[in-house]
Amino acid sequence: MAQILNGLTLSRQIKAEIKEQVALLAAEGKKKPHLAAVLVGENGASKAYVNSKVKDCAEVGFGSSLIKYPETVSEEELLKTIAALNADPDVDGFIVQLPLPRHIDQEKIIMAIDPAKDVDGFHPENFGKMALEMETLLPATPFGIMTLLERNNIETQGKNCVVIGRSRIVGRPMSILMSRKGYPGNATVTLTHSYTKDIEEYTQKADIVITALGDPLFLKGDMIKEGAVIIDVGITRVDDHSEKGYHLAGDVDFKSCEEKASWITPVPGGVGPMTRAMLMKNTLLAYEMKSRND
Numbered sequence: 001m002a003q004i005l006n007g008l009t010l011s012r013q014i015k016a017e018i019k020e021q022v023a024l025l026a027a028e029g030k031k032k033p034h035l036a037a038v039l040v041g042e043n044g045a046s047k048a049y050v051n052s053k054v055k056d057c058a059e060v061g062f063g064s065s066l067i068k069y070p071e072t073v074s075e076e077e078l079l080k081t082i083a084a085l086n087a088d089p090d091v092d093g094f095i096v097q098l099p100l101p102r103h104i105d106q107e108k109i110i111m112a113i114d115p116a117k118d119v120d121g122f123h124p125e126n127f128g129k130m131a132l133e134m135e136t137l138l139p140a141t142p143f144g145i146m147t148l149l150e151r152n153n154i155e156t157q158g159k160n161c162v163v164i165g166r167s168r169i170v171g172r173p174m175s176i177l178m179s180r181k182g183y184p185g186n187a188t189v190t191l192t193h194s195y196t197k198d199i200e201e202y203t204q205k206a207d208i209v210i211t212a213l214g215d216p217l218f219l220k221g222d223m224i225k226e227g228a229v230i231i232d233v234g235i236t237r238v239d240d241h242s243e244k245g246y247h248l249a250g251d252v253d254f255k256s257c258e259e260k261a262s263w264i265t266p267v268p269g270g271v272g273p274m275t276r277a278m279l280m281k282n283t284l285l286a287y288e289m290k291s292r293n294d
């Protein structure tokens with residue numbers, strides 16, 4: 001039976017650590033770190049995630065602002081907002097919640113963000129630094145997974161790590177981080193995706209499987225090896241007849257995998273809360289990097 005990799009508990013601990021650091025800043029008479037979030041449209045999941053990020057800010061003692069636009073906002077308007085956030089000395093970091101409506105060029109938006117305030121770690125400058133093992137802001141979800149592995153002392157060196165999904169916010173950066181030098185890292189990484197043939201050939205040999213594809217219950221117990229570490233990044237809202245009208249489903253068939261795995265993340269309560277904790281951490285890091293340069 002697997003041990004649970006509890007992201008909710010660890011995220012609370014990390015937020016408490018951040019809160020202490022913010023209290024120290026306040027005691028020194030310094031301004032508090034400030035995170036801004038830009039939310040476009042009415043996507044229920046996006047609204048929920050951004051609202052909880054704003055709540056996290058209050059919890060750790062950060063200032064925050066939430067800038068909301070309707071689905072119909074123009075790219076030009078959004079670029080103007082980003083320019084203003086880049087220029088605002090009170091804003092230490094900001095995010096533009098994804099996905100964006102189709103009439104907006106996501107790449108243009110990300111490119112417009114000042115890399116020093118890019119607390120999502122999505123700008124190519126930060127992505128490049130990550131790949132080159134330079135100090136930078138790491139994308140929050142992969143950073144959260146690295147922290148979960150680290151704080152639970154899970155061995156990664158020399159292990160076979162299979163990442164499923166090559167998105168620019170999770171799968172691709174995750175594959176790079178696990179192959180970097182140091183701990184957690186030094187793994188032999190295989191990045192699999194929709195064109196991979198016979199994916200179970202890879203997952204059955206993996207010591208660590210990280211699923212980020214958004215396909216509920218994709219990974220079954222017979223696809224993994226005894227003792228594997230299973231990290232489930234998938235979080236899909238599946239419609240049902242409950243009061244909420246949906247339930248959350250990961251990419252992992254928890255029941256069949258939990259019997260074989262050594263460690264497994266739950267959904268909810270696994271990677272999701274860690275993503276949010278790491279956003280707080282990145283905001284503090286952006287704040288500190290700025291004060292070092294002032």
Ligand code: L34
Pocket residue numbers: 048049052095096097098099120140141235248267268269270271272273275276
């Ligand atoms: N720009 N866009 C930008 N940055 C991000 O880092 C994100 N992401 C993803 C979507 N778009 C983004 C998030 O924040 C996904 N994501 C995210 C954040 C938090 C949670 C899940 C995904 C989370 O808190 N999950 C909880 C359950 C939440 C619920 O009940 O719906 C969990 O326990 O998994």
